[in-house]
Amino acid sequence: MFDRLINPGSIAVIGASHNPQKIGYVVLKNLVSHGYRGEVYPVNPKGGEILGYKVYANVEDIPPVDLSVITLPAELTVKVFEDVAKKSKFIIPIAGGFGETGKEGKEREKKILEIAKKYNARIIGPNTVGIYIPSTGVNTALVVPERSRFPGDGDIAFITQSGALGLLTMDSVAMYNVGFSAFINLGNRIDVNENELLEFFGSDERSKVVIMYIESFRDGREFMRIAREVTRKKPIVVLKAGRTKRGGRAASLHTGALGGSDAVADGAFKQCGVIRAYDEVELVDYARALAYGKPIHGDRVAVVTSAGGVGVVTTDYIESQERGIGMKMAELSEETKRRIKEEVVPFASVENPVDMTAQASDEDYDGVLEALNSDPNVDAILVYALFQTPLISERLVDIITRWHREGDKPIVVGTIGSEFAMRMLARFEENKVPAYPSIERAVKALRVLRDRGEILRRLGE
Amino acid sequence: MNEYEAKKFLARYGISVPRGFVAREEADIERMDLRYPLVAKVLSEEILHKSDVGGVILNVGSPEEARDAFNRINGIFGTPVLFEEMLRGNVEVIVGVTKDPSFGHAIMFGLGGIYTEIYRDVTFRVIPITRGDAEHMLQDIKGRKILEGYRGKKVNREALIDLLLKVSAIVEENPEIEGMDLNPVLLSEEDAVVLDAKIVFS
Structure with a gap:
């Protein structure tokens, strides 16, 4: 169409x-x-x-x-x-x-x-x-080329009600090589609307995930109908902003006063399997997790790190309900612990988080990921690729990429640091591995993949 | 639609409400066939917060007390008085309906009282809802543990899920409903009973 x-x-x-x-x-x-x-x-x-x-x-x-x-x-x-x-x-x-x-x-x-x-x-x-389609070179957007960058081709279809917010969002991730299959700004939306486009990108093979910035829905019920269909095939992330005023006689009721359009939209998203983002960073972070990662079925996470403190903060974020995602740290099986201790890193702590310390090498990561991949007690792996220690090299990107592609467990990567780390982040991105530059963002990506697993169980027949 | 009519309306769809009786004058109380203790309430569409204005009397224990209660409420407001059997339960919740400009009718569920008013711990779904949606709603509020028998206060989750599904069905069948507050709904080990109901039609 x-x-x-x-x-x-x-x-x-x-x-x-x-x-x-x-x-x-x-x-x-x-x-x-x-x-x-x-x-x-x-x-x-x-x-x-x-x-x-x-x-x-x-x-x-x-x-x-x-x-x-x-x-x-x-x-x-x-x-x-x-x-x-x-x-x-x-x-x-x-x-x-x-x-x-x-x-x-x-x-x-x-x-x-x-x-x-x-x-x-x-x-x-x-x-x-207007629109920007990296694969066909169609671009109607006005920006100063010296001061901004357009992203390349990729898996993310982006439908936005705000043109400027959309362009800024793309500009902010272009330096990490995040790619888009299409960008469409609805503008005043007098004809083509978000529902038709969602349906279209839902069956567009080049788009692995559809993300939307929406201030008001043209037809909320139609959106739900289409979203319910599309979400069986591919994930949808919506950044919904703006609240409409409520009026009329029903506002005298409790339910009317509590039900700002945002609260209702929130419920609608849950019903039709839409994942919600609250700002432009989450919007693209979640899109990358969903486009590249595997849905997580279960809530037991294994964490691999070479920095103890990173493991501790991550544990808090994973387990806390209040300031965290309410998942669990996996209890590693005895076999996994034995393998890690005897075959890989005798100096490591073989509890979860697996802390390999600053002595860790690329090969050690490989061995630990192999052991965790066959542990039945692990539903997902968060691995920190920290390039600041001497025995870690760029090869770690390839090792993690291989486990991401060939292993059964969903993997999310955290990479913290300055220019070098950001370059590695871009390499993970090229390999379509979901990688994030902070603990919190990596942990939130885990949650989104778990939510996706739940949506597929609930709505995917 | 006043409270009594609203409850009659809900009862027609199989929703539990307390047994009640409307007294228009003192003499009506002789014909009242309810089990004491009772609650007496001002019956008016205009008064929204009945207990705040002295329109509710609890623990009415005998026909004499019922006559007193009638005269007090009728004396202040000049309206009929609704008598209902007082019920025991463990948890109060709120169930409501609103009409959203982009999504249309939506159903709300939350824990009653301060949980709703102060913490706004409520969750919405667009009508119609499935059983899965209703179950998801119970899991979706922060105070979900209260519905799991916290401190031995057991509640009948099935009755609550059933109530949510019935409210959804009522709105589908009566799209002229603009909004609804079932507040509170009393949950016990046996049932979910609507203690107060307001329904607004367009």
Whole structure:
């Protein structure tokens, strides 16, 4: 349904510009620099050439296209809209000045929606940064390239009601090589909405997880129906913000006063198997855990570390109900303890956390992970890859990656430190191992994988 | 719909409510066939917090006391008086319904009294709910241990789950319901009984 939006064979840029400060230039520049391979039709009455593309003076002059990006102000957008709709399957009107500004803007929205319906074109927006699809090089977003970075291709489909928050979120993780399959900003959402897109990405094989930033649902019940279906196949994480005011006679009841829309949304998410994030960091952290990791069935965690204190803090976070995730530290089997003590690290503490101390080597990690992987008392492993000690090398990334891929137990990695550690974090990311730069974030990833296990048991037939 | 009518309405769907009787004048009390002790309550749709304004009298032990209670409440408010059998139980909870702008009807469950009012320890689900949803709701509140027989105070979890499912079914069948407060619902080893009920229709 949205194939031609994600992977358009041709794109028209209505309002293309020679001026590098203008969005009509940036969109063209984005298409060039992100390697978009389809046909490009810039439209501007002045004609000429921009970035090597021939510029068309009128929309009438271009052939039919899959996608048109209108980079003109709202008033002009309305003016050209009929000509554009005749030629396009999908239209992205970038400009603000629509429903968000009041009555006049609402009228404009009504007009363009009517026209789009008449010609069977679909609108994303208006008032949107548009879309970014790393794999096809389609990018309509306006940012200063020297000061921000777009992430590469990956497993995460991102649907957002806020364009800026979405771009900032992607920028903040691009340096760790986190990749996205698609980014779509709904803008004022007068036509294409989150439910259709959730359904689409639910069956899109390139997307392993769908994440959403939502302030208000277009149709909450429809969302639940689709989410219930999608969550059987792939995880959904929602960052839900904003509370609607409650009114009416029912507000005189206790239940009405307690049931701000947020509390109801929270219950709805639990019913339809949606995992909730509370900020942009959690949103992507959880997405990575769910896209790369295995669901955890059970609540017994084995922790491997070379730093004792890290193990102690982790234990607190794992077991505490109040400031933690309420899971359990696994009781390692006698066989596991014997193997670790006799075959791997005689100097280690073979209780859980398994503390191998600063004498630990890459091989020691390998041996301990092997022993834990065959321990029936362990449901998941949290392993800290701490690169600050002499016998640990970059090879540890490969060793952990191998256990992540070949072992049966779900694995989450913690890597703490500065530039070197962050480089290793990026390597884990390339290998699609869920790795996190702090104890708390690593432990929360465990919880999310456990929640996913529970959702699959509850809703997955 | 006043409290008595609301309870009649709930009872039609198999929800437990105390046996009750409405006295419009003192003489009605002679015909009252309830087991003492009773509770006497002002019967009015307008008064929301009955006990705060002196509209509730507990432990009415005899027909004489019932007449006194009638005259006191009727004297202040000029309304009929609802007499109900007083029941014993172990835990009070709240069950409610609200209508959310994006999700529509939702059911709420929480522990009663300060747990609801101060700690807001409540959980919602969108209607209709499944049995699994209802069970999940009982697990979802922070005070969940109280429903597991804390300090020997046993409660009938099945009766509570059944009540949640019935409320969900009532709202499905009567979508004109705008909101509902069943507060408190008294849980005992045997049953879950709705002690007070407000239902708002659109």
